[in-house]
Amino acid sequence: MKDKILLAHGSGGKLAHELVEKNFLKALANPLLAKLDDSAVFDFSGRLAFTTDSYVVSPIFFPGGDIGKLAVYGTVNDLAMSGAKPLYLSLSFIIEEGLPQSELSQVVDSVQKAAQEAGVEIVTGDTKVVHRGSADKLFINTAGVGIIPEGVDISGSNARPGDKVILSGTIGDHGIAVLSQREGLSFSTRLESDCAPLGSLVAEMLAASPNIHCLRDPTRGGLATSLNELAKQSKVGIKIEEERIPVREEVLGACEMLGFDPLYVANEGKLVAIVAAEDNDKVLEAMRGNHYGKGAAIIGEVRAEHPGRVVMKTCLGASRIVDMLVGDLLPRIC
């Protein structure tokens, strides 16, 4: 095989078939995919959760992961946030011509490992190759389906005054890990992306309590944006305490250097849960018992005051508003 992806690899002809067989089929082997029909066909019963996402992260390889791992876990997590058990994913690649084959193979390898870890199958896919300059190396689009167990009703509008807010671990790891690779900001760190599948964590939380009202994974926009979304959807106020929010030293260091607030930095392996007060200890314990929730902490509570707004108690005991992210996170000198 040639060592770079060419336009011909996306044209549906021999080269395209070769690419699918040698790259995708082999790595992602499963009965549904192997059929190579135009659509994957399967039975299900119960309520279906359905999600879609596109991944355009740059650079495509970063400490702790790559765009493939991100695509699988990101989709799986969206399903998990509805309380669903993730089942099947679709995967579409838009490849910029000239991408080295070895890089594509590396990404597909990551996809395979991630799918295995998350317990899902990639059952259908598509490949397109575009002219140089029309895509930034590689874009991935996914869709995912999962089944929501009987009796589970999780939604951003279910938060009630008195509920507790639980965060599954440290914030800001992913955003800072990716940023450390960007041109013009060169700093080095041992920090890795926290990219992780949260399906099993959510399943264990649901087993511990039926009173989980909301789940959200704070990706772009960070914890602050997710909390604001929940406050607005549920028409409640949320108060959090700065001193209770777990942040790694490296993330704090990078944020101090660049002038960021960790509350706005992206995460890819964390969730925030809003849980009825009487069950918060049980849920916390269940979370801490799972590999992906061992750093879980109660960071605040839901109240009736200031509906739609998120407020934070600072280390001085004073309160200030925490708004959604505005525009892009930009490093500052001032």
Place this chain on the structure above:
Amino acid sequence: MCLAIPALIKLVEDKEAEAEIGGITRRISLWLTPEAKVGDYVLVHTGYAINILDEEEAEETLNLLQEIAELAEE
């Protein structure tokens, strides 16, 4: 204005240094603090060390503030 943060100098190479802030390492310039050496804490602003931090003064300030805090509790 002027975001400047304390970083520890780990390595000096001519007019540059490797400095660490809470686990993050970054190459910085010592053009403004040529006397800085390994083990010094410096204030880093836009990649330049603008001053060497005085650890003794920091200790003294913290001790003073601790006294004030204890007085307040009485």
Place this chain on the structure above:
Amino acid sequence: MKFITEFRRSELAEGLISQIHRKSKTQARLMEFCGGHTVTIFRYGIRQVLPKTIEMVSGPGCPICVTANADLDKAIALTQIPDVIIATFGDMLKVPGSYSSLQEVKADGADVRMVYSTMDALNLAEENPAKSVVFLGIGFETTAPTIAASILQAEEEGIKNYYVLSMHKLCPPVIQAILDSGEVKLHGMICPGHVSAIIGSHPWEFIARDYGIPCVVSGFEPIDVLQCIDMLVAQIENGEAKVEIAYRRGVRPEGNQQALKLMGQVFEPCPAQWRGMGEVPDSGLKLSKEYQHFDAELVFDIDPGPTYEPKGCICGDILRGVKTPLDCTLFGKACTPEYPVGPCMVSSEGSCAAYYLYGEGFEG
């Protein structure tokens, strides 16, 4: 983290807050000149924990906010010159000029690169020998020496395609202009910590000596600002007016002599346009004769077009401490962080951004 976490300890804050409440009897208006202090004050809710005797007002110490539209327009005009790469600090990207912003022209295809340091800009120049890299020099005395160093380094290393558009400004002259205008009566000045790390504490003496206003140089952690306010209150209650340094770990009275030397070598004072204040003599920096070949204004043919100020924007009054963002008819309506009209809303340390983002007046 050393030198940071210790200065955020809540028990130290409680002690200082308690002392300030005990000692402060006289009504006093304190100005924090520096935008970085504005951010600390709002981010930690410092105003909420102070006694009613103390009123805080923000000054024009945000270099982004005080950059006049005319200067911004020059920077934007430079992006239109072929084979020019503009290297800039992130703060500048979103600020609206008369017609556009760096972010907008970048989206239209102009080569604008965000950098954290002039060191990165010098690397850009080395990596792109066929292009000219123009660095947008913004900032006060904390930042100007770093740009001076970059110019000297470029000279030393024979980098011939690196230029600077100097929009640097100096603090003491503009503080004097504010005090001379008599528009706002101050009883204490929170002096900028990192500017002082460079220039020392002596340049503030005229404030205490000629205007009778107590001055304390403060660091940027919440404990630092509280300690500074505590020291100002002590002076006010004792009827004193002198310059003190609270930020003793970072500031020496004589400043950083090496930084001052490099700054003096590369730059010389010149008149500068301050938004909302017009021209203030000797308050800006331009490249000295010996380094003119680095001066983007002289080397390139810049045609920014006529300057246009947005109607209704009172950033100027806010910067002089005469009005607050709540007095502006555009605040929170036509002017928000998503759709800013003036720089005080765009800059991360502008008053308007602080009021909007941290919910000034919010009781939670």
